[in-house]
Amino acid sequence: MRSIQMWQASAVLNRSPAGHHMGFDYSLNPYRGCSHACRYCYAREFHTYLDLGVGEDFEKKLFVKENLASRLHAELRKLPAEAVIAIGTATDPYQPLEGRHKLTRSALELLLESGHAFTVTTKSPLIERDLDLLAVMGQRGQAGVHVSLMSLDRGLIHAMEPGTSMPERRLATVQKLREAGIPVGIFVAPIIPELGDDPADLEALFRAVHEAGADWIMSSTTRLSPAIREYFIQEVSALDASAGERLRKLYGPSQYVDAAYRRVLTRHLDRLYARYGISRHAPRLKPHRVEEQITFF
Numbered sequence: 001m002r003s004i005q006m007w008q009a010s011a012v013l014n015r016s017p018a019g020h021h022m023g024f025d026y027s028l029n030p031y032r033g034c035s036h037a038c039r040y041c042y043a044r045e046f047h048t049y050l051d052l053g054v055g056e057d058f059e060k061k062l063f064v065k066e067n068l069a070s071r072l073h074a075e076l077r078k079l080p081a082e083a084v085i086a087i088g089t090a091t092d093p094y095q096p097l098e099g100r101h102k103l104t105r106s107a108l109e110l111l112l113e114s115g116h117a118f119t120v121t122t123k124s125p126l127i128e129r130d131l132d133l134l135a136v137m138g139q140r141g142q143a144g145v146h147v148s149l150m151s152l153d154r155g156l157i158h159a160m161e162p163g164t165s166m167p168e169r170r171l172a173t174v175q176k177l178r179e180a181g182i183p184v185g186i187f188v189a190p191i192i193p194e195l196g197d198d199p200a201d202l203e204a205l206f207r208a209v210h211e212a213g214a215d216w217i218m219s220s221t222t223r224l225s226p227a228i229r230e231y232f233i234q235e236v237s238a239l240d241a242s243a244g245e246r247l248r249k250l251y252g253p254s255q256y257v258d259a260a261y262r263r264v265l266t267r268h269l270d271r272l273y274a275r276y277g278i279s280r281h282a283p284r285l286k287p288h289r290v291e292e293q294i295t296f297f
């Protein structure tokens, strides 16, 4: 059964660990749990910190950081102007809850004023609601968007990401964001070995992303943390029992897929990047009106 709990967060910006090179300094996640319900989601593990399960609990026991705007306002005051924030590193900031609670929109409104550079990661067309704010900040080089899309295979998306939009809808979102002057890239992630790694399918995905006008693609294979490993392999096995067994062999006891497999996949991806002339990197974002931030607060 679904439950939504209001949550008073003591802090909303999380500092990236030292030595972390993901291109951001702080992360911001307005919600805990995610009804997009992706089977591979590593954030499922975070629900265990609340004594909840990694399965249905993660998808149905959701938490809303009700005081996000007031906390963020206070925390942005103390943040160096050059700090980069990533919105949606753990849960989708445009999952259905956002339609009602508008926490992500309130964060964008604050960032419009503070000028801090940021990215947003989502699978949801709901981001189009905030085109007005994102266009202003995207055009001034302060904001970029990552849309996650691992495959064009509707059946695979339905099975592995049951609460999300279909591929063509996400590509339409990419087009709209680009038309509004917002830098947009795609996370082709995770590539699921044995299910989402067919070379021809990956090529079709790169072609579609290129045609939609995305500026960059970042890709990675599924990571199986100990907390989600069995859950995920069972979900894959329910779809294709032999694929589940092959996954066990490809990962062995590791969180990461076998190195030989990775080398073959990397060679194929290298060819696709070259063929479609797509960058692997997002453009560097920059804060806006650094000298005027003092007057904001």
Ligand code: SF4
Residues within 6 Å of the ligand: 034, 035, 036, 037, 038, 041, 042, 043, 090, 091, 092, 123, 161
């Ligand atoms: S949309 Fe992102 S956060 Fe939500 S379940 Fe899927 S992978 Fe996890």
